[in-house]
Amino acid sequence: MNNKIRHVQRLNETELAQGIVGGFGPSWHDTYRDSSYIAFGGLPPVLSEGDVLTLFSQYGEPVDLHLLRHPDTGASRGFGFLAYADQRSTILAVDNLNGAPILDRAVLRVDHVREYE
Template sequence: MAFYNRIGSMLNQSILQHSGSSMTNAIRCMSTKLFVGGLSFGTDDGSLRDAFASFGEVIDARVITDRETGRSRGFGFVNFADDEAATTAMSSMDGQDLNGRAIRVSVANDRPPAPRGGGYGGGGFSGGGGYNGSRSNDGY
């Protein structure tokens, strides 16, 4: 995934430097996944999909929920089949009302995977105490 991010960044810089194009044109070459923030708690996956379906084929629409309560966290993601549909949807829907709330729409940034627990140094049991691991004070 990092490879694709790097390619997207290079395309973005190249487009902006050589053609003088706007950021929207650079985004057109980068991603089909959009971040949607400011969602009302009543918005579910289906209503999010329906709100964006008029712009093109929606592959996936997901409202992110809290693991413990199952309640919406107020944001979600919409993934389009092609980048042009995603760009059109982003420019058209950003700031619009969805279920009584003004939503924010932008290109989704890939989040690096969270470090996993366990292994060496991850559990707090590595190393001795404050005495260099020696159990006696006689120099041995």
């Protein structure tokens, strides 16, 4: 498992042990409260924009998606950025999808984005 995925999981476990849940107390997620964007990676290149929207819409309403593609072939590069209508959806997506298996082999990486342009 990726070190970044393990780091996020450890942060969440620490907050849970300290009773920082449900918006009670300072969470590491608060650093990103002004951004409704997440970054994702580790997707199999066979997934389309529609597949990505379906995956992430479990946690809120996506309003912007940028799935990066290879400039010559147009094939998905397996990573990109997504914005939610409600910033709180970013917390749900990061906590629930980071480290999730995709198509029985790939491991999804999901994290907050402080600024997206």
